[in-house]
Amino acid sequence: MKVAEILELTDLICVEDSFADLADPATAEPILSLDSEAGKLLVDEDEDLMAVAFRSGGAWYAANYLFHPPAAEVIDLFEGTDGEIYQEDREVWTGAVREYYSAAILREVKPSIEDIPPDRPGKIAGLVTEVWGRQEGAVCIDCCCGSGVGAAALRSAGMRALAYDHDPALLARGFEEGRLVPAETACIDGTMATTYFRPVPYGTAFMMGTIRSFDSGIWERLTLELLALSEETLITVATEEEARMVAVWCRSVGRTPEVRESDRDPLYDRWVCLS
Incomplete structure (x- = not known):
């Protein structure tokens, strides 16, 4: 409406x-x-x-x-x-x-270029259903949603995705491709996400980015906001080292993280941290 x-x-x-x-x-x-x-x-x-x-x-x-x-x-x-x-x-x-x-x-806003492999939404949806099963109608936060590959996958797995990112060009691409739902998407600073969203049962961040020592503080704040918004959280990254860092942040707020390697996609979402 x-x-x-x-x-x-x-x-x-x-x-x-x-x-x-x-x-x-x-x-x-x-x-x-x-x-x-x-x-x-x-x-x-x-x-x-x-x-x-x-x-x-x-x-x-x-x-x-x-x-x-x-x-x-x-x-x-x-x-x-x-x-x-x-x-x-x-x-x-x-x-x-x-x-x-x-x-x-x-x-x-001029949309960013399209850079999502066609098979990636299906791989993410498979990971989500492997972890949580189908959760028809369950609300899931999609942190750092980019152009909406995760949000589209969550919807195909039966969930309702509330997505956010700070890059309007990526969001514009997601809207144009139909991966992002305008009423369920916000352009915000993810380190302030708890200001704009209420806690929900599930939360995700797919391929969070390259977490390096000099910018890990930003990724930590993003992760802590996501953890505050979700009872169960799934985060994917490219390397085991990054996944171990995310696990430390999870433990800092009383979560019990599990780190595992996924063979669904050797390039994207290879390492998974569940908490």
Whole structure:
């Protein structure tokens, strides 16, 4: 469902520039400077405020409060419009907002080149079902999703993938190829993932990248965020040394990791760390 449809509008402009901006209260402040002619307020199932929208100059503008509280002035401004109050499930609105910003990426960002081997999604799906079996409808975080090879594999294994990456060009490629679902994908800094997502049963990171001593701190933060978001976690890397480093990070937060070599793909996802 589109953000505009939820508020019974034909079009709606969010004042924040990106999904990542939604964690910064300052990015919602432009809503306060509008010459408001009408208003709409959206609360979730617990009646917590998620967004407010105002009509100004013939257009509707919205500010989001999914990840930070609203300024007191917002409520005063809304009450001055004698506006309407709407209620929607938080996950429905969050998905609509993710879709809004994913659509902006697809419009504005040139996709990266396609570099995914055709057989890789099937190999990843086989690994997932080998580890967890088919988990129909189970939600799984896909950390550092890139252009969506993991997300596509998770869906083929019956799961719903909530994906994130910081590279909009890779995400644009994933959207264009149909591997990434706009409503289930966010362009964010993965070291802050717990700000934007709630914990779910499963989490994955496929072929995390080359983890070297000088940049291992970044990969550690990414891993710790993923572990905080998932009860069971599957991470793949290229080498045993990298897998052993990931296992150390897992143990640092009380997980019991298992490192194994996989013969499914000698190039990608060769070493697996389960925790």
